[in-house]
Amino acid sequence: xxxxxxxxxVGLFQxxxxxxxVIGTVTGVVGGALPGVTxxxxxIIVLPFTFGLDPLQxxxxxxxxxxxxxxxxxxxxxxxxxxxxxxxVATTFDGFPMARKGxxxxxxxxxxxxxxxxxxxxxxxxxxxxxxxxAFALEFGPWEFFSLFVLALSMVAxxxxxxxxxxxxxxxxxxxxxxxxNDPIFGxxxxxxxxxxxxGGVPFLPVLIGVFxxxxxxxxxxxLGGAGRAAAALQDTVSLAASHLKVIWEILRRPFxxxxxxFIGVVIGVxxxxxGSAANIMAYDQAKKFSRHPERFxxxxxxxxxxxxxxxxxxxxxxxxxxMAFGIPGDAVTAVMLGALTIHGxxxxxxxxxxxxxxxxxxxxxYLLAHPIMVIVIAxxxxxxxxxxxxxxxxxxxxxxxxxxxxxxxxxxxxxAVVILLAFGLLGYAMVKVELPLAPLILGVILGDQIxxxxxxxxxxxxxxxxxxxxxxxxxxxAMSAGSVVLALWQHRRQQRGGGDEGADx
Amino acid sequence: MIGRDGIAGLAACAASLALFWxxxxxxRNPLVPIGPGFYPRIVLGITAVLGLALLASDLLxxxxxxxxxxxxxxxRLVALLFxxxxxxxxxxxLLGFRVATFVFVLGATFLLEPPxxxxxxxxxxxxxxxxxxxxxxxFEHYLAVLLPRGTWTGF
Numbered sequence: 064x065x066x067x068x069x070x071x072x073v074g075l076f077q078x079x080x081x082x083x084x085v086i087g088t089v090t091g092v093v094g095g096a097l098p099g100v101t102x103x104x105x106x107i108i109v110l111p112f113t114f115g116l117d118p119l120q121x122x123x124x125x126x127x128x129x130x131x132x133x134x135x136x137x138x139x140x141x142x143x144x145x146x147x148x149x150x151x152v153a154t155t156f157d158g159f160p161m162a163r164k165g166x167x168x169x170x171x172x173x174x175x176x177x178x179x180x181x182x183x184x185x186x187x188x189x190x191x192x193x194x195x196x197x198a199f200a201l202e203f204g205p206w207e208f209f210s211l212f213v214l215a216l217s218m219v220a221x222x223x224x225x226x227x228x229x230x231x232x233x234x235x236x237x238x239x240x241x242x243x244x245n246d247p248i249f250g251x252x253x254x255x256x257x258x259x260x261x262x263g264g265v266p267f268l269p270v271l272i273g274v275f276x277x278x279x280x281x282x283x284x285x286x287l288g289g290a291g292r293a294a295a296a297l298q299d300t301v302s303l304a305a306s307h308l309k310v311i312w313e314i315l316r317r318p319f320x321x322x323x324x325x326f327i328g329v330v331i332g333v334x335x336x337x338x339g340s341a342a343n344i345m346a347y348d349q350a351k352k353f354s355r356h357p358e359r360f361x362x363x364x365x366x367x368x369x370x371x372x373x374x375x376x377x378x379x380x381x382x383x384x385x386x387m388a389f390g391i392p393g394d395a396v397t398a399v400m401l402g403a404l405t406i407h408g409x410x411x412x413x414x415x416x417x418x419x420x421x422x423x424x425x426x427x428x429x430y431l432l433a434h435p436i437m438v439i440v441i442a443x444x445x446x447x448x449x450x451x452x453x454x455x456x457x458x459x460x461x462x463x464x465x466x467x468x469x470x471x472x473x474x475x476x477x478x479x480a481v482v483i484l485l486a487f488g489l490l491g492y493a494m495v496k497v498e499l500p501l502a503p504l505i506l507g508v509i510l511g512d513q514i515x516x517x518x519x520x521x522x523x524x525x526x527x528x529x530x531x532x533x534x535x536x537x538x539x540x541x542a543m544s545a546g547s548v549v550l551a552l553w554q555h556r557r558q559q560r561g562g563g564d565e566g567a568d569x
Numbered sequence: 570m571i572g573r574d575g576i577a578g579l580a581a582c583a584a585s586l587a588l589f590w591x592x593x594x595x596x597r598n599p600l601v602p603i604g605p606g607f608y609p610r611i612v613l614g615i616t617a618v619l620g621l622a623l624l625a626s627d628l629l630x631x632x633x634x635x636x637x638x639x640x641x642x643x644x645r646l647v648a649l650l651f652x653x654x655x656x657x658x659x660x661x662x663l664l665g666f667r668v669a670t671f672v673f674v675l676g677a678t679f680l681l682e683p684p685x686x687x688x689x690x691x692x693x694x695x696x697x698x699x700x701x702x703x704x705x706x707x708f709e710h711y712l713a714v715l716l717p718r719g720t721w722t723g724f
Contacts, residue, residue: 115712228622229574232581235616239585242609251598251605254591284650285642287681457682458692461674462700464654468661469704473714478662485658489651497577515608522603 068190071424075123075432083113083120084429087127088436089444094128095135096147096448100459102132103395104279107272108463110399111470118407119422123429125403126383129396130182130433131440133376137174138441138448141368142167142303149340150375153347157360157367164363168305173365174372175441176311177321181373182434184325185332185380189387190427193416196388200413205520206531210540212510212517215391217544218334220503221551230551233499237507238514240265247512248519260479267508268402269471269483274505275395276467277488278495280460287456303445314369320350321373328374332381332393346374376434383430386411387423391510398505406474571624572631578623585616646681653677665719671701 075081087109094105106128113121136151141158154174161170203211216238220230243254244264255261314321324346331342350370351360360367382393390412392398404411409419416423441448471484494501521530532538571579589610597604657673664672675697684690708714718724 111708111714112712114714115708226623226626228619228626232578232616232619232623235585235612235619236581238612239588239609239616242588242612246605246608249598249601249605251595253595253605254588254609256591281647281650284647284681285644287643287646455682457678458696460650460681461677462696464657464677465670465674465700465704468657469708469714469716472661472717473708476715478658478717481658481661485655488654492647492651493577497573499577511612518608519603526602 064190064194067420067424068427071421071428072431075425075428080120080123080425080429081432083116083124084127084432085436085440087124088131088433089127089440090124091128091131091133092135092138092437092440092444093448095132095151096138097454098139098145098147101148101279102129102150103275103399104463105132106396106399107276107470108466110268110272110403111466111473113403114406114473118404118409119425119429121403121407122400122422122426125396125400126426126429127433127436129379129382129400130376130430131437132396133182133379134175134178134372134437134441135448136375137178137368137372138171138445141170141174142445142449150343150378151371152340153343153371154368156347156371157362157364160361161363161365161368166363168303169310169365170363170368171303171441171445172305172307172310173313173368175438176307176314177369177372178376179434179438180314180321181325181328182376182379182437183431184322184373185329185377186427186431186434187380188329188377189380189383189430193384193387193423193427196384197413197416200389203413203536204534205517205524206534206537207540209514209517209521210531210537210544211389212391212514214540214544214547216503216506216510216514218547219506221547221554225498225555227548227551227555229497229499230503233494233501234503234507236499237504237509238511240270240504240508241511241515247516260477260482264512265483265508266474266480267505268399268406268474269480270487270508271395271398271402271505272467272470273484273487274491274494274501276463278491278501280463281488281492282495283456284460313365317366317369320353320366320369323353324350324370324373325377328377329381331374332378332383333385334393342374342378343371346370380430383426387415387426388413390415390513392506395502395505398509401509570631572627575624575627575631578620578625578627580620582617582620582624585613585620589613589617649680650677653680661717661719663719663721665722665724666716667701667705667724668719668722669717670704671697674700 075084090109091102091105094100095102106125109124109128113124132148133150136147137154137158139145139147140151140154141162144155144159146152146155158170158174216234220234221227241264243256244261245251246253252262327346327349328342331345347367347370350366351357354360354366356364382397385391385393386397386401390401392401401411409422467484468481471480472478474480491501494504530537532541592606592609592613595604595606653673653676657669660669660672675693678693678696682689684693705716708716
């Protein structure tokens, strides 16, 4: 394993891999720093540029975006009080007050080094856990895969959004999308509605791009004309200088905080759909609960920044584990990465590592290398990135829409994918308006064919439905699925009493 | 009165029932024990039930209290941008990527921020030209993506 990792690290230093990784990381940091542009949006923008590259080049670029974006949000969060991404919301609680006290450099670098160290802890988990989990998944038959996908979907549907019914309805709509087009096992004609291009089913990438890009852009367009440039005044007056050794020591002398926050990030990353946005808030909350001075939180305490940033970068490692071991995307970014793999004819899942060790270890290496690159990028460009906030949305959105169009079109060099993009853009926006969460829809679209294929395979092997429950792993997974629904019901009741809500990363 | 949730539930229920009805006409292969309509019927049935549940929860909730006031949002601009994008999708195969993209970026930029000063005209034109040239050049020459040619323009 270590030899493969070492070879991958050395291989990644070739310019043809290093360049996409660096460009991806820079793009991720800039996208993360830009309020209103999420990491998902950034990776969607990068996607079409990866089509002409070899798989590892494309995945290195996307990994760079993911790592860079998870850290980029802290720049505007600490210096301007505006979280660049939902995953850096908690960073503003203490980062901005610290910056306002005249310690902008310390606040920024506590976040950057917190991200770096948390990310590396996530990396250790990623490298250590993916192989054994994939080996475990190799024991699965169609019953277990069916139950695993049902578990993923029920967790997502239950954990996101304010209403349990809406979560499940969104997931069901996602599954319903996959029943359009010929059936995936025998190719029997089915529900094409007289539309020729639906015979092959609805490809999930145009759906994902349409749903997320339009939901995000149109929600911003609704508010266009408001504030957005006001905060940039800070940029030329503050000093971003800080003693790096002092800052790193400040983090390392709190090993429990770093380890616990990173652990929370990893665990939340492994759970489908609840990504960095939940991880940073939960880690912040835990840091406050464990602190000897909880009253200092919110006033510019370093613990708050370290907890939030280490959790959101460790979360990336966790998200990558589920896609590499099970083929289930941990969040929207890994869903796009799954799409990129599919475009290159690579099937993610338990066999991914054994069949594509070069790519799998290449992703590990890209993940590890993206962290120092992220530190260098922020060191060189933090002040410049504050100016990114002033980019007018009126200029940004049309360009993003063109890139989304190319992204959809280039999948099969066909206009049908662009039509699907528009249709699902409308659906995505409509869903946002009625507060239907997007995450279950996307997971439903991604897993729909797999759920159907495994269900039919299981039933054709043995008609006995009890096997889904009596086979130990399948039974445990279904029990966990039922448990997640009960937990979600309890959580929703508690939220209704308390009025709280936590958004999903999808 | 029915609210947004109710309308969403009703729409989901109606669409899934319509598709469910279509599955009843699917032909079964006598050699295959499970037909192509088996799984869609399960999924569409569940979707219809969940749609109904959302409708019912909306009606029950609304029985008790009035609907909250929605914040004022620029939905007209959203509708117009969707319209402009739909025109772009129609224009792509007719005018080709280069012409359609230039016109789309220019139109969308001016729609989102009307060019009330000369600087905005220049910015819009530059952005449209740069986006078209840069994306065309990068995707066609470096990334081997053949972008749409126009049947009207041959370009």
